[in-house]
Amino acid sequence: MNTTDNLTLHTDKYQINMMYAHWAQGSLNDKAVFELYFRKLPFANGYAAAAGLERVVHYIQNLKFGEAEINYLKEQEEGYKEGFLEELRNFRFTGHLYAVPEGTLVFPNVPLIRVEARVWEAQLIETALLNFINYQTLIMTKASRIKQVAPQDVLLEFGTRRAQEAEAAVWGARASYMAGFDATSNMRAGMMFGIPTKGTHAHAWVQGHDTEEEAFRKYAEVLPDQVTLLVDTYDTLKSGLPNAIRIATMLEKQGKRMNAIRLDSGDLAYLSKSARRMLDEAGFPYVKIVASNDLDENIIFNLKAQDAKIDVWGVGTQLITGGDQPALGGVYKLVAREKNGGYVPVIKISGNPEKVSNPGIKEVYRIINKETGKAEADYMTLPGEEDIKQGKRIKLFDPIHPYIHKYIEDYEAIPLLQPIFLEGKLVYALPELEQIRAYHKEQFELFWPEYLRKLNPEMYPVDLSTELWQLKMDLIQAHQA
Numbered sequence: 258m259n260t261t262d263n264l265t266l267h268t269d270k271y272q273i274n275m276m277y278a279h280w281a282q283g284s285l286n287d288k289a290v291f292e293l294y295f296r297k298l299p300f301a302n303g304y305a306a307a308a309g310l311e312r313v314v315h316y317i318q319n320l321k322f323g324e325a326e327i328n329y330l331k332e333q334e335e336g337y338k339e340g341f342l343e344e345l346r347n348f349r350f351t352g353h354l355y356a357v358p359e360g361t362l363v364f365p366n367v368p369l370i371r372v373e374a375r376v377w378e379a380q381l382i383e384t385a386l387l388n389f390i391n392y393q394t395l396i397m398t399k400a401s402r403i404k405q406v407a408p409q410d411v412l413l414e415f416g417t418r419r420a421q422e423a424e425a426a427v428w429g430a431r432a433s434y435m436a437g438f439d440a441t442s443n444m445r446a447g448m449m450f451g452i453p454t455k456g457t458h459a460h461a462w463v464q465g466h467d468t469e470e471e472a473f474r475k476y477a478e479v480l481p482d483q484v485t486l487l488v489d490t491y492d493t494l495k496s497g498l499p500n501a502i503r504i505a506t507m508l509e510k511q512g513k514r515m516n517a518i519r520l521d522s523g524d525l526a527y528l529s530k531s532a533r534r535m536l537d538e539a540g541f542p543y544v545k546i547v548a549s550n551d552l553d554e555n556i557i558f559n560l561k562a563q564d565a566k567i568d569v570w571g572v573g574t575q576l577i578t579g580g581d582q583p584a585l586g587g588v589y590k591l592v593a594r595e596k597n598g599g600y601v602p603v604i605k606i607s608g609n610p611e612k613v614s615n616p617g618i619k620e621v622y623r624i625i626n627k628e629t630g631k632a633e634a635d636y637m638t639l640p641g642e643e644d645i646k647q648g649k650r651i652k653l654f655d656p657i658h659p660y661i662h663k664y665i666e667d668y669e670a671i672p673l674l675q676p677i678f679l680e681g682k683l684v685y686a687l688p689e690l691e692q693i694r695a696y697h698k699e700q701f702e703l704f705w706p707e708y709l710r711k712l713n714p715e716m717y718p719v720d721l722s723t724e725l726w727q728l729k730m731d732l733i734q735a736h737q738a
């Protein structure tokens with residue numbers, strides 16, 4: 258095996274082949290503009306939470322074809338010529354990259370990233386950008402849904418053992434934390450990102466002793482300030498709880514308080530209520546109840562409806578894998594290309610109206626109604642449009658049914674895309690994780706609850722300016738002709 262930390266070849270072969278063809282026909286320096294966006298929200302949610310930018314920044318900064326990469330390319334059946342490989346030796350990202358900050362609530366068809374670069378730079382990075390943004394945005398959105406059903410409870414990310422490999426585990430842990438999870442069980446994620454870490458113990462600890470009580474006692478002797486006992490190895494109510502209560506009693510004699518018990522099987526509503534009663538009656542109202550076992554936002558919501566007495570939720574598989582939706586379908590599409598010294602907009606036509614791309618380089622604004630303080634729509638324009646910059650009256654209309662429209666005058670237009678790299682130089686100070694978490698939380702204030710609810714949310718409007726809409730119609734017509 259040839260292991261490598263260099264992600265430059267973390268791309269699809271067709272990107273390299275297109276780069277080669279651009280080199281061969283002499284167009285490698287032509288500029289191109291690509292936008293990354295998704296067309297459909299995951300989990301039938303009303304919003305997604307943007308994530309992945311930090312990983313993108315590190316990736317772009319470290320792009321470099323080293324000798325190992327060049328040698329590997331030499332072995333390929335395509336027979337790439339030496340001149341091309343020589344060009345790759347000098348490769349670095351020299352373009353502009355704009356992005357929506359991590360933690361922003363985002364909606365279908367809004368560009369999350371815009372890349373303006375030499376065509377072969379822009380082409381190379383497509384695969385990795387989609388890989389990072391699709392996964393992290395998916396997991397942050399899932400975590401955000403879970404946070405919504407248990408906003409006051411403690412949420413622990415337990416997914417590593419079921420994650421789609423190691424990098425997914427740590428970046429998924431980070432995405433969960435940004436969405437409002439309180440800690441992760443993954444120590445590497447804790448070390449890499451400064452996320453708080455938490456852990457209880459496994460069934461193996463109990464099975465590895467002669468009795469459950471002995472296992473609990475030994476654990477409490479070694480970690481008296483961190484005692485959370487897993488009570489379901491043999492019989493939750495008949496054995497686990499009475500033994501845990503013995504340990505809580507022992508700890509009190511030492512002037513200490515047991516943290517919690519953990520339930521990991523059975524009817525979590527019934528068991529948590531029974532456990533709460535037993536703990537309270539024994540004089541331990543402060544001992545918390547942790548639950549785990551294939552939880553997701555729907556089960557947690559249901560357990561709360563059943564008045565389950567659970568304070569802390571450990572969520573693994575269903576969070577870190579996306580559960581009911583294993584991938585976000587974000588795409589990266591060419592929207593403009595250099596021709597005769599300027600940019601010309603391009604479009605991708607499809608029989609499915611939702612798949613027809615929005616042409617041209619676009620600015621995206623979140624339109625906030627000043628009277629209500631709430632977001633009215635996201636609004637995409639072509640770069641030169643002045644009305645929005647001067648705060649003049651704009652028309653908001655549904656791009657598929659344009660007769661549905663209204664005008665808005667008293668608004669604030671917040672640009673969503675921030676410059677991250679300009680001419681290859683990083684111009685963006687990556688925010689601290691805590692800042693992203695706080696920013697994500699604030700985002701919810703901007704939206705009416707109808708757009709945010711977990712089940713059957715209203716669709717938040719994503720509109721085109723009249724000029725942009727007209728350009729799209731003209732290009733569709735031109736192609737049909």
Ligand SMILES: Nc1ncnc2c1ncn2[C@@H]1O[C@H](COP(=O)(O)OP(=O)(O)OP(=O)(O)O)[C@@H](O)[C@H]1O
Pocket residue numbers: 521522523524525526527549550551552556559560563
């Ligand atoms: N009261 C409840 N209401 C709804 N769902 C519940 C309730 N209690 C547990 N669940 C969920 O139902 C599922 C039960 O799965 P399963 O039958 O595999 O668990 P188990 O047999 O009790 O435990 P295990 O297989 O881990 O020993 C889990 O996803 C769990 O979170």
Ligand SMILES: O=P(O)(O)OC[C@H]1O[C@H](OP(=O)(O)OP(=O)(O)O)[C@H](O)[C@@H]1O
Pocket residue numbers: 415416418419459521549550551552571572573574575
């Ligand atoms: O259920 P999740 O949401 O994925 O959370 C993580 C699970 O990992 C551990 O289980 P373990 O690997 O020991 O397997 P088991 O409990 O399913 O037998 C833990 O006890 C949780 O049940």
Ligand SMILES: O=C(O)c1cccnc1
Pocket residue numbers: 415416442455456457458519549571573
């Ligand atoms: O700390 C725990 O209880 C834990 C961690 C990972 C997976 N399951 C449980």
